[in-house]
Amino acid sequence: MPAVIQTSGLTRTFQTKNRTVEAVRGIDLTVRGGEILGFLGPNGAGKTTTLRMLTTLLPPTSGSATVAGHDLARDPRGVRARIGYVAQSGGVDPTVTVREELTTQARLYRLPRPEAAARAEELAGELGLAELLDRKCAALSGGQRRRLDIAMGLTHRPGVLFLDEPTTGLDPGSRAALWxxxxxxxxxxxxxxxxxxxxxxxxxxxxxxxxxVDQGRIVAEGTPAELKSTYGGSPGASLQDAFLAVTGRSPAPRAETPAAV
Structure with missing residues (x-):
């Protein structure tokens, strides 16, 4: 499959009161069409900063990237038209119903009112929210709210979906359903x-x-099986073992990074 996301030397620095912090330090990345890419790393590794750059929410300090065939710097509007983004914190208004939330999202994408209503019904049916359309968002469970977040990100039928730690705070059953x-x-x-x-x-x-990723750099990549085979050290090793081996090899001292990284 052709590359849907391609980056070269992508960096992002932040200026604090006393120093310049290198949050992302040269990311070279290729994501193929139709794959689920797991972008994995400890807190402060640069995951969210990279995601925010790829979704046009944060300009890169240097480097280049194309997303869904559009240059990140020269055509951010083209990128935004072709991606969906679900933030870790979500964006649901607790005071309205599921139907109102989905319809409003569709209207923001300039769908006529009848089409917006139909799109809300379609998304609710596909994501298991059909029985909840007239329920207030405040009454949804954590798993239901995350489904609604994803439904909102799919309103305009994007080809690429960015999910920032989508299962944080969910119980095991809700996590499995979201997977x-x-x-x-x-x-x-x-x-x-x-x-x-x-x-x-x-x-x-x-x-x-x-x-x-660790300390703003890619330290390993491959399928889960490949990483476990390369770094796990023994048959049947867990990804936990491989991850500890990978991060343990990073040579640079950990930089002090902003909380948003």
Whole structure:
């Protein structure tokens, strides 16, 4: 499959009161169409900063990238038109119903009112929210709210979906249900999913391919099986073992990074 996301030397620095912090230090990345890419690393590794650059929310300090065939710097509007983005904190208004939230999102994408209403029904049916359309968002469970977040990110039928730690705070049953939904999006639509996570079991179970980052750099990449075989050290090793081996090899001292990284 052709590359849907391609970066070269992508960097981002932040200026603090006393120093310049290198949050992302030269990311070279290729994501193929129709794959679930797990972007894995500890807190402060640069995962969210990289994701924010790729979704046009944060300009790179240097380097280049194309997303869905559009240059990140020269055509950010073209990038935004072709991607969906679900932030870790979500964006649901608790005071309105699920139907109102989905319809409003569709209207923001300039769908006429009848089409917006139909799109809300379609998304609710596909993501298991049909019975909840007239329920206030405040009354949704954590797993239901995350499904609604994803539905909102799919309103304009993007080809690439960015998910920033989507299962944080969910119970095991809700996490498993969300994993199935993400697989369904890839299998039924051929959607490319860029998933940041620090849950090793999630990365192992869900991602087709993993990119491990630490201190702003890529330190390993491959399929879960390849990483376990290369770094796990023994048959049947867990991704936890491989991850500890990979991060343990990073030579540079950890930099002090802003909390948002």
């Amino acid at each position: 199935e939904l993400i697989r369904h999006l890839r299998d039924s639509r051929g959607m490319t999913v860029f998933l940041t996570t620090h849950y090793l079991d999630e990365a192992d179970a869900l991602a087709d391919r993993l990119v491990v």
